[in-house]
Amino acid sequence: MQSNYIKNTILVSVVLFTLLMFNSCDRFTDVGLPKSQITRDLVFKDDELAKSAMAAVYRSVYETGFISGGNSGAQILFGTYADELQSYASATSDTTIFYQLSHLASSTKINSLWTTTYSQLYNINSIIEGVENSENLSLDVKNRLKGEALFLRSILHLYLVQAYGEIPYVNSTSYEVNQIIGKSSVNTVYGLCKADLQAAVNLLPATLPAGNRIYPTKMAAYTVLARIAYYEKNWEDAVQYSSVVINNTLYKMETDLNKVFLKDSSGSIFQLLPFNSTSSTSQGNVFILNTAPPTNVALRQDFVNEFETGDGRRTSWIGQKTDSQGKVYYYPYKYKQYSTGPSSTEYSVVLRVEELYLIRAEAYIQKNQYDLAVADLNKIRTRAGLSSLAGTADQIFLNSALIKERRSELFTEFGHRFVDLRQHDLLDLVMTIKKTNWKPHFRLLPLPEKELLLNPNLNPQNDGY
Incomplete structure (x- = not known):
């Protein structure tokens, strides 16, 4: 309610x-x-x-x-x-x-x-x-x-x-x-952002129940602090802030990929409420293709092709539409509701717990704690239906696996891909x-x-x- x-x-x-x-x-x-x-x-x-x-x-x-x-x-x-x-x-x-x-x-x-x-x-x-x-x-x-x-x-x-x-x-x-x-300077802005977030932590409620995370909480502030630590390559803080949220029993990854973007998803940390109880999200209205060819945007073919075989995110989070000539177009299908209906089952997810596993995995890689990094990456992979990575001390391999998981997990979510490429000097x-x-x-x-x-x-x- x-x-x-x-x-x-x-x-x-x-x-x-x-x-x-x-x-x-x-x-x-x-x-x-x-x-x-x-x-x-x-x-x-x-x-x-x-x-x-x-x-x-x-x-x-x-x-x-x-x-x-x-x-x-x-x-x-x-x-x-x-x-x-x-x-x-x-x-x-x-x-x-x-x-x-x-x-x-x-x-x-x-x-x-x-x-x-x-x-x-x-x-x-x-x-x-x-x-x-x-x-x-x-x-x-x-x-x-x-x-x-x-x-x-x-x-x-x-x-x-x-x-x-x-x-x-x-x-x-x-x-x-x-x-x-x-x-x-960029570093000064980061510092001011952190100061605001740390002040917010002292004022905000610790948590909110799933389905009502339409206001920031301490967990949301910690999530953005972890993101800033990722940008700053401050790996100690990245582990610390990510772990605060990951270890909170109210914020858990949904095992079903089709539930990740529902309004009552346990993995959502901060969401924005659509216009009313019957409105779908803006993402659903913008991304879902009801006709083909598209008139706005669609996923690039090379992006779709680069998913690992067997990745459930490819089947659950990507839809397709065929035009009269038989050409297939693909679109983000994380949000399933297209237009106003009897009730809205989705909110716009701004922050979710999966990002924190990926931030912490990278921090562990940079701290040479490879087993911990693999464990976090495997939580993301196994939920997607992929085989677990074997333990390894190969930092180059783990960095590559991390970048791939960030791309497959966070695509079309508020610019993560663009920032990630720049962050890893791959742009x-x-x-x-x-x-x-x-x-x-x-x-x-x-x-x-x-x-x-x-x-x-x-x-x-x-x-x-």
């Missing part, structure tokens, strides 16, 4: 979108107009209005931006950018521009991805400031909303830094500060084979041209653009 937290948003979220959460302009440096303060004072005098303001943020990140399951999200954009998806959309569509690598600093999606995310961050910072300054909210609501906002602030900055490299870490709604803010090697027009500077997106013109402190532009 959905909590009153969600139910109460139906009435007031529209008002809050208009009055509070979306007073921001097209650029994140334009936000902070005084009129929003009047509304903030009213909203943060009431627990239910404050919770509804936070629900408006969740609706925003579900609909658009990096962790949206739709066309604007990282899974579509970076899936086409790298070697997972092929675009069949028009030549001027964002997916085709990313697929063909014809993006420029002036491209609409380059700018909108940036501005959308910073607008969301402004709204999140408005929540944090409103909660901190309120004398009327209950302590439980203050802690919960601040913890959730800190978590979201961290994960959105993390996606920004993976896409653009050095970026501003925005943690206030001050117009005077934000209009002249400069970039922070140029792989992509020059897959796309003849690939260039090394494509490892990052360009900073939006409009933002550089408005705020010179964001210079220099990323190399190659």
Whole structure:
């Protein structure tokens, strides 16, 4: 059953979108107009209005931006950018521009991805400031909303830094500060993300029951901390944070591959709620092919061909559609529901426990604890119906096995493949084979041209653009 937290948003979220959460302009440096303060004072005098303001943020990140399951999200954009998806959309569509690598600093999606995310961050910072300054909210609501906002602030900055490299870490709604803010180094951004997550750990509930993991918890914060440790190659922290979640008995891999993306999956750590109880996820609507040839995206043939024989993920998580000429097209079928029905059985999975087994396996490989690495990899492989890897001290072999498992397990989930290739120094090697027009500077997106013109402190532009 959905909590009153969600139910109460139906009435007031529209008002809050208009009055509070979306007073921001097209650029994140334009936000902070005084009129929003009047509304903030009213909203943060009431627990239910404050919770509804936070629900408006969740609706925003579900609909658009990096962790949206739709066309604007990282899974579509970076899936086409790298070697997972092929675009069949028009030549001027964002997916085709990313697929063909014809993006420029002036491209609409380059700018909108940036501005959308910073607008969301402004709204999140408005929540944090409103909660901190309120004398009327209950302590439980203050802690919960601040913890959730800190978590979201961290994960959105993390996606920004993976896409653009050095970026501003925005943690206030001050117009005077934000209009002249400069970039922070990648390592600095990681440090600020970690600080937000560690603060969130002290405020968030430890766990939530399966089927209701639509809010961040301590386990979600630990999961993102483990991901940052993977990016930083801090293998001690990677083991520590991954193990906290893996060892929690409430978060277990589903043995049935067809249950992994259900809303009550025991392996889900953080999910986003669709529009209502009868709506399917954005992923289902975007990926599932009802007609062929596709009009948007489909899986690349070489991606499908590279699955290991007998891999259950190939049969359970990939669907196919044949056109009138007999040509077969393949699509991601992790989410099985396509359109609104009597009830929604799936939520959009942002974080799940399988990623932590893969992070910890790599950490064990780098720490020369090969038996432990093999044990974690085999948990992923045996669930997929594959034979177990034998114990070995061959680090090159284990690294290769790890990369293959990450690709087969996490495909089309918010850009993992693109980041993994870069993380393992394989991006140029792989992509020059897959796309003849690939260039090394494509490892990052360009900073939006409009933002550089408005705020010179964001210079220099990323190399190659």
